[in-house]
Amino acid sequence: MKSAAVYLMIGIIRLVSLLPLGGAHGVGWLIGIMLWYSRSGSAKVVMKNLELCFPEKTLQERQKLAKSSLIALGKTYGEMGVAWMWPIPKVNKLITQVEGMEYLQKALDDQNGIILIAPHLGNWELLNHFFRQHLFMTVMYKAPKIPALDKFIFKTRKRVDVGLVPADKGGVIKLFKLLKNKGVIAVLPDQEPSLKSGVFAPFFGQQALTGKLIGDLARKTPAYLLCCYAKRLDDGNYGVVLKPANDEIRNKDLLVSATALNQSIEECIQDCPEQYQWVYKRFRRQPDGTKLY
Template identity: 45%
Template sequence: MNKSKFIATLIIFLIRLVSKLSLRWAQRLGGWLGSLTWRCNAGPARVTRTNLQRCFPEKSEAEINALGAASMRETGKVAFETGAVWEWPAEKTLSLIKSIDGEHLIKEAEEAGKGLILLAPHLGNWEVAGLFFAARYSMAALYQPPKIEELDDYMRAVRERNGSELVPANKRGVMRLFHILRDQGVIGILPDQEPELSGGVFAPFFGIPANTIKLVSKLIERTGAKVLCVYAKRLPEGEGFVMTVRPVAADIYSEDLDVSAAALNATVEACVRETPEQYQWEYKRFKRRPDGERHFYD
């Protein structure tokens, strides 16, 4: 067995092991691991601190420390929740969603009779959000294969078990998204991942130029699809989640790419500010910089 296959086997074993826990205990263990990561000032903690200092310059060092520690606890919970989301029967996982905040927005989008783009940022538990909408719609989502190739089959199987279609993040996959929207279908996109420079445009995110995906703006322009922002907000003490649906900034429908991309980031930022501790701050969101700007994470 080669090294990557061994690692993949071990990861799948651990996910299945954690799935034997209740949600409350999984979150407790994940929160503990996140706290340890913060106290040890490990790599994810350092990136989190950098992002928080840049995005919340008005906060004191004590406030940054408190938010950073809370964020790492929530990130640990995401990791340990994976066992439940991927291994439990879909009906059991969906029972964790206790309410829907903004359900009327979904109904309004349905009544418009057009395609629907769901923006699902790395906030709360995006896997729960994906499962929720896949259970309601014939849905497709952009898919980036994992770095460990041997995990690909497993991740596809657990994500597609409820009927969701995974579309590769390449030219062929993008064309598939256009066709789905033109047929009044539903697609899901992670709007806060850094694209390649050729696929992005710099737009403000928390006041900082961030390399932002162009695809959403192009899909809207060519299909007239409606857009909503969604996330599964984690409730305390393992009580479950609130499926949260928010409107997008109106300018996201602008034909001006820069204006549309800025509105996309403003939409995500508004959601993050509702529950900042549940955002994935350890992601290097500002890794690529405009020409002449120094990298943040050196």
């Protein structure tokens, strides 16, 4: 992405942040509709993923879900200015429901550290605002190559008092140290890792290259494993959902561990499948070396 495009994107985010939430969602709805009816590359990836993950659904059902998914994705884009630029107390008021608070409280009471497993479901940026009210967490951060974008994103995330470590070997070492000191970390579990950092495991019945990091962290520490996501409610506000992850993630067998992780992610997605980021090429690499996209 060229610098001019980055500054334009930042400018658009700032402009949208001036709108009320309904206005931001309206912009997002328009983005999603354009992605769907233009038969964009994103729409094609979504349809391919839904075909793989929901073969039992009819074509019409998958098309309806794909359209809803792209609209939800557009709304997530529209909410960037909300999450990143609205006053923090104003953002906090958007979270009107919390399900599973008892699990977070147990994790805090145990004082063994916490691994927050946050799939790309709903609006994951709002989780920063929710958790900052209860704890201090650290996440991995891969800096964009363009300095202006890096500065903008870094600033917006640091304002909610989130610890950031680089997405490299040094950052992984820091995560282990944090957990050994009973800290809290958050990890995105559904990004495709490198071949050496992952293992192929079933995800909605399909082989998906799945990261080993969460399993490694879980096996070597007694940290509480907690899945979390912020879903968009019918009234436009948000509900945070917290649920314990499958403890088999700690299994020494890498395949068993990765399968348990994917099962935990699936359970979250089934709650609001239209709000998952199906546009991501989750099955790009296959065990036989072929690529599905």
